[in-house]
Amino acid sequence: MLQVFKRLLKAAARHRPGGPARRADAARVRQCVEDMNRLAAFAAGDATGSSAWRKYADTIRHYSKPETCEAYDALFMNFVLPNVPDFDRSHGLDFGCWLGLSTLMLARLGPASMLGVDVVKSLVQAARAFADHLGLQQVEFRLHGGGPGAPMPVESNAVDWVLANDVFSFANPEHHDFFVRDVARVLKPGGRFLLSDANNPRHEPTVRRLRATWPRYEYGSGGPAAPDGTYFLLRQECIRERFPDLDDDRVKQYAQETAYRWGEQIEAYVRARLAGDTAEASRFDPDRLRPVIHPRDGRSIGAITDPVDLMSAFRSAGLEPSIRFAYPRDPADCLEDNLRRSGRFYLLGVKAGAPHGP
Numbered sequence: 001m002l003q004v005f006k007r008l009l010k011a012a013a014r015h016r017p018g019g020p021a022r023r024a025d026a027a028r029v030r031q032c033v034e035d036m037n038r039l040a041a042f043a044a045g046d047a048t049g050s051s052a053w054r055k056y057a058d059t060i061r062h063y064s065k066p067e068t069c070e071a072y073d074a075l076f077m078n079f080v081l082p083n084v085p086d087f088d089r090s091h092g093l094d095f096g097c098w099l100g101l102s103t104l105m106l107a108r109l110g111p112a113s114m115l116g117v118d119v120v121k122s123l124v125q126a127a128r129a130f131a132d133h134l135g136l137q138q139v140e141f142r143l144h145g146g147g148p149g150a151p152m153p154v155e156s157n158a159v160d161w162v163l164a165n166d167v168f169s170f171a172n173p174e175h176h177d178f179f180v181r182d183v184a185r186v187l188k189p190g191g192r193f194l195l196s197d198a199n200n201p202r203h204e205p206t207v208r209r210l211r212a213t214w215p216r217y218e219y220g221s222g223g224p225a226a227p228d229g230t231y232f233l234l235r236q237e238c239i240r241e242r243f244p245d246l247d248d249d250r251v252k253q254y255a256q257e258t259a260y261r262w263g264e265q266i267e268a269y270v271r272a273r274l275a276g277d278t279a280e281a282s283r284f285d286p287d288r289l290r291p292v293i294h295p296r297d298g299r300s301i302g303a304i305t306d307p308v309d310l311m312s313a314f315r316s317a318g319l320e321p322s323i324r325f326a327y328p329r330d331p332a333d334c335l336e337d338n339l340r341r342s343g344r345f346y347l348l349g350v351k352a353g354a355p356h357g358p
Contacts, residue, residue, distance in 0.1 A: 189353025
């Protein structure tokens with residue numbers, strides 16, 4: 001472990017601030033607010049009289065707040081643009097783009113092209129509609145289907161940079177290494193992977209926040225004795241769909257025993273139990289540093305994003321890592337102190353090789 005920290009200290013030293021933090025630009029923020037207000041009205045159906053995206057209108061209104069646009073602008077100006085050579089000629093990818101709002105904000109900054117990828121079909125469809133509504137031609141959105149172990153629908157060596165902003169904290173930690181390898185695959189030689197996340201388990205306030213969040217998805221308002229959390233109820237639905245003859249007591253029992261399983265894993269566990277085979281239960285443990293898993297798609301809410309583990313994953317995937325914790329300067333000079341003092345971190349990985357042309 002000591003040798004690992006020594007290597008990380010050297011990596012951290014390579015990514016120190018080169019000057020004062022760049023403040024949000026008033027014109028860019030106004031453009032962002034205008035875009036988000038237009039999209040909120042479009043989603044609500046104000047422009048067309050009806051809309052398939054009405055359920056997203058309130059969420060988009062939150063992004064139309066000046067302080068939200070300022071926060072995104074600061075992220076782009078301090079973390080993305082300084083680390084992407086020839087940004088205006090670059091081809092970027094927004095990994096886990098959700099509704100595509102950040103993808104559209106990035107497109108306004110003028111790269112040659114922006115591609116957004118997400119695993120949820122309805123989000124990708126909405127993002128495409130939003131890009132069309134704003135008239136942004138250099139933006140494309142693709143559905144990342146096939147499950148967490150499937151590669152992105154992007155060619156190898158295709159993009160100059162990839163941004164993953166608060167994405168890994170919504171993914172099963174078991175899939176983090178694969179995602180890093182897949183990002184490395186789609187990057188051109190010399191390409192950049194920019195990962196920003198806020199669930200550093202070495203930061204005690206972050207751990208307290210996560211421990212307070214996870215039980216809600218399992219226990220809901222019923223507590224351990226009578227759980228009624230969203231994920232617990234969804235697991236019951238999954239079990240009933242596959243085993244309609246099971247009585248309610250056994251459905252609830254098996255739902256309690258599969259908190260860290262999803263999809264076919266839940267089905268395999270129930271089949272093993274019904275056959276009398278040995279199968280290890282995975283009940284939710286509030287003392288365990290791991291969230292429950294969405295039973296249908298394997299996502300996690302509030303997954304741990306350990307910067308030390310991620311830096312190792314970067315290196316294993318052929319990405320030379322470096323790390324920051326704040327702009328314009330880190331809270332401390334020592335990596336170990338920064339890990340303890342900051343939940344948020346900014347991880348940069350550079351793929352080996354000379355960059356190709358645009």
